[in-house]
Amino acid sequence: MSDGDGELEARLVEQEEFEPTEEFVEQANVSDPGIYDEFEENWPHSWERAAEMLDWFDDYDQVLDDSDEPFYEWFVNGKLNASYNCVDRHVENGDKNRVAIKWEGEHGDTRTYTYQDLYREVNEFAAALRELGVEEDDVVTLYMPMVPELPIAMLACARIGAPHSVVFAGFSADALATRMNSADSRFLVTCDGYYRRGDALDHMEKANEGLDGVDHGVDATVVVDRLGDDGFGHDLKGNQHDWDDLMADHDGDRVDPVERDAEDMLFLMYTSGTTGEPKGVKHTTGGYLAYTSWTSHSVLDLKPEDTYWCSADIGWITGHSYIVYGPLSLGTTTVMYEGTPDYPQRDRLWEIVEKYAVDVFYTAPTAIRAFMKWGSQFPERRDLSSLRLLGTVGEPINPRAWKWYYQHIGDEECPVVDTWWQTETGGMMVTTLPGVGTMKPGSAGPPLPGIDARVVDTNGKEVEAGRAGYITVNKPWPGMLRTLYDNDERFISEYWQEYSDSDEGEWVYFPEDGAKIDDDGYITILGRVDDVLNVSGHRLGTMEIESAIVGVEGVAEAAVVGGDHEVKGEAVYAYVILEDGYEETEEMRGKIIEGVEDAIGPIARPEQVVFTPELPKTRSGKIMRRLLEEIANDEELGDTTTLRNPDIVEDIQTKVRGD
Ligand code: ATP
Ligand code: MG
Secondary structure, three states, X not given: OOOOOOOOOHHXXXXXXXXXXXXXXXXXXXXXXXXXXXXXXXXXXXXXHXXXXXXXXXXXXXXXXXXXXXXXXXXXXXXXXXXXXXXXXXXXXXXXXXXXXXXXXXOOOEEEEEHHHHHHHHHHHHHHHHHOOOOOOOOEEEOOOOOOHHHHHHHHHHHHOOOEEEOOOOOOHHHHHHHHHHHOOOEEEEEOEEEEOOEXXXXXXXXXXXXXXXXXXXXXXXXXXXXXXXXXXXXXXXXXXXXXXXXXXXXXXXXXXXXXXOOXXXXXXXXXXXXXXXXXXXXXXXXXXXXHHHHHHHOOOOOOOOEEEEOOOOOOHHHXXXXXXXXXXXXXXXXXXXXXXXXXXXXXXXXXXXXXXXXXXXXXXXXXXXXXXXXXXXXXXXXXXXOOEEEEEOOOOOHHHHHHHHHHHOOOOOOXXXXXXXXXXXXXXXXXXXXXXXXXXXXXXXXXXXXXXXXXXOOOOEOOOOOEEEEEEOOOOXXXXXXXXXXXXXXXXXHXXXXXXXXXXXXXXXXXXXXXXXXXXXXXXXXXXXXXXXXXXXXXXHHHHHHHHHOOOOEEEEEEEEEEEOOOXXXXXXXXXXXXXXXXXXXXXXXXXXXHHHHOOHHHXXXXXXXXXXXXXXXXXOXXXXXHHHHHOOOOOOOOOOEXXXXXXXXXXXXXXXX
């Protein structure tokens, strides 16, 4: 029994707007609708509100310096330290015994770190890094799975002013080498392995192979022993050190947090590379931390006494901003889970929510679609009544999936925030404030207070309500990227060229996403600019077609791309995953085609419908449409190193060719 659609109550299927409950609003961190005007009237000084979330060693003397656009500076001359803000100040404020990190391994083994524990370990590891020769501004690469040593290492780097560059553990050796080379990084922290669906995975082999591909000297590697006796017996080489040995050597050591300038780099993060070469995005200490702290407070509604869980991987920006920096800066308890949602059973996430009485839960639409596919019997087994707020990020969420989440996980009591943002924006940009606004499933919401996001046409003119256009951000914000690592030129050509009028001194940030806006100023993200097809001269958004396909009963997920077509120019190729219990029949294929024709028109009729058990996805769960397009056109496949399920590619290729 798994008819996701049938499980949605008819009442909800029709409903287009949802309000937060009175109970939620009463306790919300932000519930005054006046906040939008307040930010606008006092801009940019309104952003002091975000800076006030932090403790500064030295006050800044200017909120925003825009004298060298688009190289903006925020909280000018302010001095602070991110690890001090995420750890020390909570210890000093009498919260040393509050839990900072609740970690759960795939086998159900757990580790709990109070703020005092975190303080101790961060200090000891900071001392170890120093001894290994890490100096301020050296980039330390962290190639680690979801183990507590990852946030500890991040905070230790922050403590000594060494920017970190986290490389997702699922990435290949090549991806590691490319990123270490690009960032000129001479230090690596990694792990012997981790568990996935019951198996121990050998991570060290990949790390070693990656190190072989680094084109400059590597001074030191630190290896966390996660697997113990299940390990693969890799011997440590000359400059490789065991994490536990280092920590024992530095037992009890303390390292003063260095004073970092607000504009000093906190970390480097490579984007997921769905559209091409990954970009090394540079984030700073003051603006980024203030922004993630403020959005964790206003959008995630986090309070120090909350248990909060973001099920993303820290190797993705979401994990940086909303597992580590945002929640810890607020002194919240943040949950980390090592494994997959379906191990040992498909209720694993709900088991964890129940076990820790999670208050706020943040995940991705791809996960929600998987939960729908599996059916509501899994969450129903567990007590989810502790939940107060739900969130999603990463992709547009179809109204049906939004409502399923709202009904089956939130029990129609929890607001759902659909948060649009990017690696480059540092934090959330477009979403409802859960204590203030009406929610409209399928639409992320209005821009956050202080964020000047618009939907414009190709000339940069704002489009009428209901018309498709492109989202732009017309004023800077504290969490924005400052540049691409060592590549100011690409920073400008990638994000600022398209819409800025530099002669007029108008600088406009272009996120490269399509969008539309309604009469209330709610923005619906339509997907990437590249995801627009041209079928016989008609421009069709892949997202629109996908939404129509996912609306067909029995369809769990769909990806649409354009394949070359002699007559039409481009033809619609649809890759479809069915819900459990539905069969891949001609009849199903017919229903899908009919669904698209009904929703959009015959012009959007798919040329091919390919059933597949999985779609090629990045670590953040995004479908790599570029690959599917290459498959549709029978072209040579580009970079697949950032895929988390590379094996599926060949399966799909065989199917398309055989069809
Ligand atoms: P690359 O830029 O290398 O191609 P990427 O854009 O996938 O990688 P991320 O920064 O992780 O890397 O993803 C940001 C993108 O994710 C946004 O530009 C948008 O397309 C999509 N996205 C994120 N959140 C939402 C959301 N709530 N609704 C719709 N789309 C979203
Ligand atoms: Mg992007």
